[in-house]
Amino acid sequence: MICLGIESTAHTFGCGIISSKGKILANARKLFTTEQGGINPSEAKEHHESFKEEVVDSALKEAKLNVSDIDLISFSQGPGLAPSLWVGRNKAVELAEQNDIPIVGINHCIAHLEIGKLKSKARDPVLLYCSGANTQVIAFESGKYRIFGETLDQGIGNFIDSFARHIGLGFPGGPKIEKLALKGKNYVGLPYVVKGMDVSFSGILTNLKRKYDSRSYKTEDLCYSLQETVFAMMVETAERAMAHCGKKELVLGGGVACNKRLQEMCKIMCGERGAKFFAPENSLLVDNGAMIAWQGILQRKTASKNYSEMHVHPYERTDDVSVDWCE
Ligand code: ATP
Ligand code: FE2
Numbered sequence: 001m002i003c004l005g006i007e008s009t010a011h012t013f014g015c016g017i018i019s020s021k022g023k024i025l026a027n028a029r030k031l032f033t034t035e036q037g038g039i040n041p042s043e044a045k046e047h048h049e050s051f052k053e054e055v056v057d058s059a060l061k062e063a064k065l066n067v068s069d070i071d072l073i074s075f076s077q078g079p080g081l082a083p084s085l086w087v088g089r090n091k092a093v094e095l096a097e098q099n100d101i102p103i104v105g106i107n108h109c110i111a112h113l114e115i116g117k118l119k120s121k122a123r124d125p126v127l128l129y130c131s132g133a134n135t136q137v138i139a140f141e142s143g144k145y146r147i148f149g150e151t152l153d154q155g156i157g158n159f160i161d162s163f164a165r166h167i168g169l170g171f172p173g174g175p176k177i178e179k180l181a182l183k184g185k186n187y188v189g190l191p192y193v194v195k196g197m198d199v200s201f202s203g204i205l206t207n208l209k210r211k212y213d214s215r216s217y218k219t220e221d222l223c224y225s226l227q228e229t230v231f232a233m234m235v236e237t238a239e240r241a242m243a244h245c246g247k248k249e250l251v252l253g254g255g256v257a258c259n260k261r262l263q264e265m266c267k268i269m270c271g272e273r274g275a276k277f278f279a280p281e282n283s284l285l286v287d288n289g290a291m292i293a294w295q296g297i298l299q300r301k302t303a304s305k306n307y308s309e310m311h312v313h314p315y316e317r318t319d320d321v322s323v324d325w326c327e
Contacts (some may be wrong), residue, residue, distance in 0.1 A: 003072040005293030008088025009080025013048040015059035016290030025063035027290040035170040045083035074296025077105030078313030085312035102303035106295040109318045112253035115291035120278030122249040128238040131254030132157030137241045148241040149197030159201035184224025231262045252279040255286040298325040
């Protein structure tokens with residue numbers, strides 16, 4: 001069976017094609033970026049409208065397939081920005097309806113987790129999901145993916161992007177902050193905000209902005225200290241979830257997980273606990289269509305041809321989804 005998956009929750013329009021054996025045949029994407037400032041939802045929607053045909057065509061070309069070779073279509077149903085989600089949903093329904101292919105809607109956060117499981121062959125991991133809008137420590141318990149810890153305010157990527165925007169860097173800010181952090185040598189004290197299993201970033205953001213505006217610190221040192229502080233918070237909560245659930249595998253997911261320092265800190269923590277650590281390649285960490293296609297394969301039993309009933313779920317939570325594909 002071959003599934004074509006469409007991703008469009010936020011800034012990325014992606015189309016991935018995968019076989020039921022987990023072979024990725026294509027993973028095309030187009031990212032909405034800015035030189036300065038963040039994402040405006042209606043601009044992201046316009047971006048997706050302009051590139052949707054090109055991205056789907058290039059995925060089919062990369063896979064050397066025609067639409068008639070596709071057995072199943074999946075799309076990101078949520079959570080995400082409603083205007084962006086509708087572009088992906090409409091493209092997926094159009095392709096499915098025109099070619100009489102069953103379709104299935106996917107939870108984006110769970111797709112981040114399952115592609116990590118596929119690639120790592122982990123059986124029952126804790127997932128540290130660090131993306132723009134989402135920051136969650138997730139594990140499978142009693143029939144659902146449960147959130148053991150999460151951000152109480154903004155997502156870690158949005159926090160990093162907000163600081164990047166404050167210092168004049170465009171979107172996405174994460175990779176630029178990572179580069180600057182490599183040049184930082186002095187740790188500048190920042191609030192460390194872990195409340196039980198949850199984390200919070202807004203106070204740290206205010207503190208960082210004030211420090212930057214005071215001109216008393218080197219930008220590189222602030223970027224370095226930002227990473228050391230918030231990544232330590234994430235690693236602490238992930239470790240506590242592993243200890244609590246007795247799980248011995250950690251899988252990273254989400255765009256922020258591309259950060260080499262975060263990966264290194266997770267690796268050290270897992271090494272010390274005798275646990276296995278896995279970070280998928282960057283193209284599968286960031287928003288992408290291949291993970292949506294793989295999740296489509298996992299949920300193929302719930303696919304249907306009731307095209308008009310396909311909606312988007314901008315606020316769907318990871319623990320809203322009933323999971324019937326795990327052992
Ligand atoms: P979600 O809908 O799952 O919340 P998202 O739409 O925010 O995801 P992702 O592609 O998963 O999208 O993540 C994008 C985020 O990842 C941006 O905030 C970006 O700055 C951040 N990012 C990308 N690369 C790095 C990096 N090397 N270091 C830190 N952050 C990074
Ligand atoms: Fe994502």
